[in-house]
Amino acid sequence: MDKYIEFVDVKKVYKMGEVEINALNGVNFSIEKGEFVIVAGASGAGKSTILNILGGMDRPTSGKVIVDNKEVNKFSNKELITYRRYDIGFVFQFYNLVQNLTARENLELATQISKNPLDIDKVLEDVGLSHRKNNFPAQLSGGEQQRVAIARALAKNPKLLLCDEPTGALDYNTGKAILKLLHDTCKKMGMTVVVITHNLAIAPMGDKIIRVRNGIIESQTINENPIPVERIEW
Numbered sequence: 540m541d542k543y544i545e546f547v548d549v550k551k552v553y554k555m556g557e558v559e560i561n562a563l564n565g566v567n568f569s570i571e572k573g574e575f576v577i578v579a580g581a582s583g584a585g586k587s588t589i590l591n592i593l594g595g596m597d598r599p600t601s602g603k604v605i606v607d608n609k610e611v612n613k614f615s616n617k618e619l620i621t622y623r624r625y626d627i628g629f630v631f632q633f634y635n636l637v638q639n640l641t642a643r644e645n646l647e648l649a650t651q652i653s654k655n656p657l658d659i660d661k662v663l664e665d666v667g668l669s670h671r672k673n674n675f676p677a678q679l680s681g682g683e684q685q686r687v688a689i690a691r692a693l694a695k696n697p698k699l700l701l702c703d704e705p706t707g708a709l710d711y712n713t714g715k716a717i718l719k720l721l722h723d724t725c726k727k728m729g730m731t732v733v734v735i736t737h738n739l740a741i742a743p744m745g746d747k748i749i750r751v752r753n754g755i756i757e758s759q760t761i762n763e764n765p766i767p768v769e770r771i772e773w
Contacts, residue, residue, distance in 0.1 A: 549602035628692030740773030
């Protein structure tokens with residue numbers, strides 16, 4: 540299969556006054572279209588920097604970032620806005636919902652900036668929230684809010700779904716249910732999904748596991764037989 544995403548010798552240096560911090564030290568990996576990928580590593584390993592660069596929220600200091608045959612690292616600021624708007628769906632640890640909009644209105648807001656959005660009510664049904672669509676975030680549990688956040692990202696119909704510690708604020712069972720939802724979405728819709736986590740226990744559910752350590756890729760493993768998250772304990 541063709542490489543859908545490729546990082547080639549990507550480096551990221553942050554300057555803090557006189558001090559230079561090497562967040563990424565020459566990162567190389569590739570992801571194929573429709574893969575469910577786990578990017579795992581300890582805090583400060585560089586995994587969120589990878590996600591931010593992949594999502595067009597940050598630029599590499601050097602190296603190539605290729606997504607769907609386009610060199611994202613060469614994009615102008617305007618092109619990066621378009622890329623984030625149309626191609627990327629983000630799911631964060633703390634939901635980031637608009638508090639004074641209902642669940643359905645949060646999705647509507649996202650689809651207004653999309654070229655080819657999905658049907659809002661169908662997406663809410665797919666994440667099991669049809670009965671909560673007129674509720675505000677404060678009326679929803681953490682798991683329900685994260686489902687709305689995932690639905691909002693999916694409703695844009697992005698090429699790529701990027702999830703940064705999506706279960707970090709959730710209890711064990713709810714976290715498992717959210718990971719199952721993300722995995723099922725990937726497989727049903729053929730969407731490329733990248734999940735950033737510090738929890739190595741969930742690695743066996745990925746089609747590919749990329750381990751990050753001290754700003755480099757420690758290992759990149761193709762998993763021929765992913766294990767359903769329901770069968771993983773941690």
